[in-house]
Amino acid sequence: MITQYTWPTPNGHKVSILIAELGLENDVVAVDINTGDQFAPDFLRISPNNRIPAIVDYDPADGGDPVSVFETGAILMYLAEKEGRFLPGPDEFRGRKSVMEWLMWQMGGLGPMAGQAHHFRQSMGGEDVPYGVERYSNEVRRLYGVMDKRLTEAEWLGGDDYSIADMACWPWARSSRRQGVDKAELPSVKRWFDAMSARPGVQMGMELLADKRGSKAMTPESRDLLFGAGQFERE
Numbered sequence: 001m002i003t004q005y006t007w008p009t010p011n012g013h014k015v016s017i018l019i020a021e022l023g024l025e026n027d028v029v030a031v032d033i034n035t036g037d038q039f040a041p042d043f044l045r046i047s048p049n050n051r052i053p054a055i056v057d058y059d060p061a062d063g064g065d066p067v068s069v070f071e072t073g074a075i076l077m078y079l080a081e082k083e084g085r086f087l088p089g090p091d092e093f094r095g096r097k098s099v100m101e102w103l104m105w106q107m108g109g110l111g112p113m114a115g116q117a118h119h120f121r122q123s124m125g126g127e128d129v130p131y132g133v134e135r136y137s138n139e140v141r142r143l144y145g146v147m148d149k150r151l152t153e154a155e156w157l158g159g160d161d162y163s164i165a166d167m168a169c170w171p172w173a174r175s176s177r178r179q180g181v182d183k184a185e186l187p188s189v190k191r192w193f194d195a196m197s198a199r200p201g202v203q204m205g206m207e208l209l210a211d212k213r214g215s216k217a218m219t220p221e222s223r224d225l226l227f228g229a230g231q232f233e234r235e
Contacts, residue, residue, distance in 0.1 A: 002026040002079075005043060006053035007033050008213040010111065010171035014072045015053045015079075017167045017205030022083050030209055046070060057082075073107045076164040086164045099158035102150070102165035106172070110147070113140045114172045117179040137180040144173075144181050144189060151188035162196075170196045 002024050006012040019026050031037040031052045038050045046068035047054035054070040061082050069075045080087035088095035117140040120132035147169070150157060157165040173193055176183050183190045196202050 001058040003029060003056045003058070004053060004208075005029045005031050005046065005055070006209065007031050008209040009033075009052065010114075010175070011051075011072050012053045012209075013171035013205060014168050015055065015075050016208040017171070017202050018076055018079055018086065018164060020204035020208075021167070021199075021201035022079060022085060024079070024083075028208060030212065032212075055079075072168065073103055076103065076168060080164050086162065086167070088158075088161075088163075095159055095161070099163045099165045102157040103168055105146075106165065106168040110140075110143050110169055110172050113143055114175070114179045116140075118175065121180060122178050140179045141181055144176065144186055147173075148186040148189045151192045156192070166192070166196060167202075170202065 002019060004015060004019065004026055006016060006028065007030065031040075031043060033052060037043065038047070038052060043054070044050060046056060047070040049070060051070070053072065053075065054068060055075055055078075057067045057069070057078075060067040067078075069078045077087065087099055090096065113136055116132070117136035120129055120136055147157070154160065156162050157169060170193065173183065173189065183193055
């Protein structure tokens, strides 16, 4: 049994998609990041960075006590390795290397830059920050160009097989227009995006907490929790 502590954001969807693709028995704890649930002591014990998602695995491979995992890259690797799917094993070192490269590319590049582009383009509450818009929009367009070139050379980001690298990137690509990118101008990204969109596991993962998605307006309080002084851990 896996418990997901999550919220319907791109980072949350990475893990919910993998759990759905793996067909794992799981339950869900909604962590409303707009109201400060991420600072609850019980959540901080499993996610000390006060960010979603995190998981608790009640049936770890060593048969011992439950294992908690935080940070999306670590969660994706943990579950894929435990189940032996969507990440080549150590004996397939070339394929594993490629999947790990593109997973790290998402974690260090696409996710942070897409998030910043969205923030400055959509979430500033009417404030005009031209340098922020230009800086992050240009970088995220560059990254999509890198992805399009890769997907012209290979069917999936990691190579011939669908993997956790694709699951990590797809939720961010879903909102590309809000980042200033039109997937119609990137034919290989569009082909890949549509192929993933048709997968039942992706659709199921996206359904998780769908009723919470887009249901709230940004308030000064939630903005402070997400971007201001309120995001710092409480005593």
